[in-house]
Amino acid sequence: MSFYNSNDSIFAYMSKLANETNATNLSQGFPDFPVSETLIDYVCAAMKAGHNQYAPMPGLPALREALSKRHAEDYGHAYHPESEITVTPGATQAIQSVIASAVTPGDDVVLFAPAYDCYAPMVEAAGGNPVWVHLNPHDFSVPHQAFADAVNNRTKLVIINNPHNPCGTLWDEEDIRVLIDLQSKYGFRVLADEVYEKIALSEKGFSSFAQYAQLRPFTYLVYSFGKTFHATGWKMGYVLAPALLMSDLRHFFQFAVFSVNTPVQHALAKYVAEADYDAISTMYRSKQQTFQRAMEQTKFKPLMTKGSYFQLYDYSEISQRSDVDMAEWLTREHGVATIPVSVFYPNPPKDMRYLRFCFAKNDDVLLSAADKLSALQ
Ligand SMILES: Cc1ncc(COP(=O)(O)O)c(C=O)c1O
Structure with missing residues (x-):
């Protein structure tokens, strides 16, 4: 009991x-193992060099440039550092900024269960209606028909966690084709929570939704330095999105957060460029x-x-x-x-x-x- x-x-x-x-x-x-000594040294050096005051609202330019470059190398598309990348205090806050800026009262938001725990409360806080699709019971794969039945013209956002917590599943080519077809029919936006992108365990590796040109204009991508560099207590993350969507997101972000830890951003700018993913x-x-x-x-x-x-x-x-x-x-x-x-x-x-x-x-x-x-x- x-x-x-x-x-x-x-x-x-x-x-x-x-x-x-x-x-x-x-x-x-x-994780219960330590953060890289080099990364810690970079943070200390940035603090000692006097980088201890507010960073620019969307993030340090050097970090946004490093992220844009790494993303282009990994997934073949360069998000613009000026207008398409925002550094956030963890992926959780990035998710909140996406939902709060995209969802208006009465909008439907499609969620897949099982789901990471913050999505539904954040959708409800924005006045949206969570519409649940249950992943297939035995292997937690994506149920194409149930997904198609859940979306319609009221659907504002579809939230997808890939690789998936808790199931460890990945969206395959066929799942993504179904998503692209439904998106082009109904015009919803997609929030791709890809915080486990660097923990790809299958031989095929991991395909980011950023690799799909048809999805990019409608898709927010969310990442966590905490997950990637096993420093979850630092609560550092970022979001990528096309400039139009990002502009709305920053309207919310600038008053909810304003800016994120400056010395850690300096350290990450160096570390992202050299990290062995x-x-x-x-x-x-x-x-x-x-x-x-x-x-x-x-x-x-x-x-x-x-x-x-x-x-x-x-x-x-x-x-x-x-x-x-x-x-x-x-x-x-x-x-x-x-x-x-x-x-x-x-x-x-x-x-x-x-x-x-x-x-x-x-x-x-x-x-x-x-x-x-x-x-x-
Ligand atoms: C799927 C998923 N998204 C987002 C987060 C939150 O990441 P962060 O700690 O960077 O806020 C987690 C953390 O467990 C997660 O599992």
Whole structure:
């Protein structure tokens, strides 16, 4: 029986429970390994050099230029540093700026469940109506017919998280073709939350929505330095969008935020230009394999992750508890904290038997978690 009360964030609840019970914490999505020394040195140097006052509203020009260049190298399209890039305090605030500037009261906004937890409350705060499409139940793929049935002329925005938290799925070519067809029919905008772009685990890698010329004029892309450089506590991110959309977004942003941490922007401007993004994917691929191999000694069944640092496991061979009860029981009785997948739904389907494990952890932590879970036969 769980003591979880849905007024609290499940992430805060599970981490607190993990601390209280001294459990291995694979629940909340943050890495437990350090930020690059070089990046930290760049921040200190920027502070010592006196870069400690307000940055320009849309972000430091040097950082926006570095991002534009890297994006063009990675995805073949250069967003204009002056008019198409804004630096934000984390991806969460970028998402809020997109929603607050795009959605007016009464607009429909299509969301895919399971969904990252901030989307629906932000849509509601802007007066919009969340319209939910449930991903297919067994593999969390995109249900084309249900998606087509959910959009119409009232649809202002479609929010897509790719790579996906919590499922680790990617939109494939066919899904994107369906999106392009529906967009050209109804004219909605797209918010692509691509915060896990650099944690591509499938052999094919990751395709950004920025690579699709048909989508670009209508699409906002949101990123997180916290996720990419494992510095989630710095709360730094950015948003890319065509100039017309960005101009509306900045009207909201300038009064909601105004500007973002100056010395960290100086440091990131240097670091983005030299960062080895392939090494980030390689590190996470190795962690995923280490964890999956270690979990083979358990009765948990993996759903293959293609991107993000989350891995879903089906526990139905072990227990028929609800996933919230199971997550709490595993933490208290077996010393491993996870996140139940049903909490990512407005109305969870019955009989969800999946837990989300975050593998952005040191290898000894991953091995110890798998070891503890192998006792459950
Ligand atoms: C899908 C998704 N989007 C956005 C965020 C928020 O990123 P940030 O910490 O940069 O605000 C997260 C964090 O967990 C996430 O999983």
